[in-house]
Amino acid sequence: MANVKPKKEAVRESMRAFYVVFLAALTCLIGELASAQTADRSIDEIKTETLARSQTGAYPLLGIQPADTSDALGRIRSRDPDEWAAAWSAVADGYMAKAKAASDPAEADANFIKAWRLYYFGQWPAPTSAGKQAAYRRAIDAYLQHARYFDPPLEVVRIPYRDREIVGYLRLPANAPRPVPLVLAISGLDSRKETVAETYAAALPQGIGFFAVDSPGTGEAPRKADETADDMYSRVLDYLATRGEIDKNRIIVHGQSFGGYWAAKLAHTEANRLAGAVAQSPPIHRTFQPDFFRGRMYTREYLFDLLPASLFVYGSKSADELIAFLPKMSLQAQDLLGKPTAPILIVGGTKDTQVPIDDLELLLNSGIEPREAWINPAGGHMGRTPTTWPDPVIFRKIILPWEIRRLSQKPDAPESPTR
Numbered sequence: 519m520a521n522v523k524p525k526k527e528a529v530r531e532s533m534r535a536f537y538v539v540f541l542a543a544l545t546c547l548i549g550e551l552a553s554a555q556t557a558d559r560s561i562d563e564i565k566t567e568t569l570a571r572s573q574t575g576a577y578p579l580l581g582i583q584p585a586d587t588s589d590a591l592g593r594i595r596s597r598d599p600d601e602w603a604a605a606w607s608a609v610a611d612g613y614m615a616k617a618k619a620a621s622d623p624a625e626a627d628a629n630f631i632k633a634w635r636l637y638y639f640g641q642w643p644a645p646t647s648a649g650k651q652a653a654y655r656r657a658i659d660a661y662l663q664h665a666r667y668f669d670p671p672l673e674v675v676r677i678p679y680r681d682r683e684i685v686g687y688l689r690l691p692a693n694a695p696r697p698v699p700l701v702l703a704i705s706g707l708d709s710r711k712e713t714v715a716e717t718y719a720a721a722l723p724q725g726i727g728f729f730a731v732d733s734p735g736t737g738e739a740p741r742k743a744d745e746t747a748d749d750m751y752s753r754v755l756d757y758l759a760t761r762g763e764i765d766k767n768r769i770i771v772h773g774q775s776f777g778g779y780w781a782a783k784l785a786h787t788e789a790n791r792l793a794g795a796v797a798q799s800p801p802i803h804r805t806f807q808p809d810f811f812r813g814r815m816y817t818r819e820y821l822f823d824l825l826p827a828s829l830f831v832y833g834s835k836s837a838d839e840l841i842a843f844l845p846k847m848s849l850q851a852q853d854l855l856g857k858p859t860a861p862i863l864i865v866g867g868t869k870d871t872q873v874p875i876d877d878l879e880l881l882l883n884s885g886i887e888p889r890e891a892w893i894n895p896a897g898g899h900m901g902r903t904p905t906t907w908p909d910p911v912i913f914r915k916i917i918l919p920w921e922i923r924r925l926s927q928k929p930d931a932p933e934s935p936t937r
Contacts, residue, residue, distance in 0.1 A: 559822050565591045567821060576904045578642055578821060581635045600649030606640030607653050614660060627667045634660035643708035644827040661712040677757045682740035684750055686731040687715045690763060694725035699768035699925035701728045702754060704777035707827055710737045717913055724922050733777050735831030742833035745846045748783050755791050768925050772796040775900060782881055783849060785859040792860040794924040796917055799866045799900050802877035806844040817871040819898050855884040863890045863920045867897025892916045
């Protein structure tokens with residue numbers, strides 16, 4: 519019996535030593551994970567991830583060929599934004615030269631499209647430097663060169679707004695009876711009116727027109743983002759009501775990501791002038807709270823520079839300044855949730871790290887009108903999964919059919935229940 523106690527003590531000492539080592543290892547692991555989520559990708563990580571997304575056609579490399587991606591990335595050695603812009607622009611310049619030299623219109627157009635996508639990615643996610651601003655100007659030029667081949671044509675619309683103007687792209691179906699229904703298509707934080715205009719070309723054969731416009735603080739928008747910037751879109755609706763070829767009683771708004779915020783807000787503030795709203799991954803409340811935003815800044819779901827792009831969009835000088843302001847953007851803080859709305863379709867993914875599913879559920883469960891939703895339980899931002907539900911498939915199979923159904927109804931007609 520004299521040897522029993524020392525053996526028990528030895529076991530206890532061994533267990534204590536094990537737990538000390540285990541806790542130290544766990545602390546180190548947690549520290550490494552925290553570090554990985556509080557710093558953006560290095561340039562080597564950016565290049566590896568960019569090429570991988572190009573090879574699968576994942577956002578934001580939609581339509582950019584892997585060979586062109588490799589060419590541009592081979593010119594980049596640092597995270598300098600002007601170097602990034604110059605590399606992608608150099609590849610785009612080659613396609614612009616081919617387009618201008620081509621005698622065949624189809625060949626010229628194909629090269630203008632490639633040039634536009636490359637210039638656009640040269641300024642991605644925001645034109646935060648002189649080089650990126652130049653890339654965006656070239657992207658607009660290349661897109662409008664591409665648009666010269668459109669049938670029906672694209673109209674560049676300039677709407678007076680304060681001391682500036684709202685620039686939008688209007689396309690109406692050629693042979694549809696007038697007045698036609700229309701989608702007001704709003705781009706996101708890093709997409710542009712050119713990208714949504716390209717997407718909405720698919721609505722024209724359905725007899726639906728579109729007006730594509732940038733989000734506040736992006737593209738050619740006349741103002742930075744804040745809690746009152748939705749008046750831009752009220753002004754757009756004023757303008758659309760003056761166009762006799764557009765049915766002002768059949769207008770739907772569709773916003774993507776940051777644009778989804780404006781779509782959700784307009785569903786409340788402009789309920790009487792909208793036939794519906796598609797809010798795709800819309801920030802509503804939690805996205806704007808300091809605790810969530812701090813964790814969101816460096817999510818690996820976003821390619822890189824989410825924080826610099828956000829600072830640019832809001833015109834903030836620092837992360838602290840932006841984080842202090844963002845709660846004002848909450849639709850809950852603005853006392854809009856629960857108010858009457860236009861019919862809403864909510865689209866998103868449960869695994870979204872940029873806009874939490876909580877925000878979509880909050881919008882879905884507010885108010886008294888029935889809401890519709892398409893939520894991908896395996897999906898990330900925008901509801902996308904790279905192979906099964908990429909952005910074009912979600913648009914073609916989910917969003918556009920809903921818009922066609924809503925816009926085919928006569929104003930004030932009761933809607934059949936969804937089965």
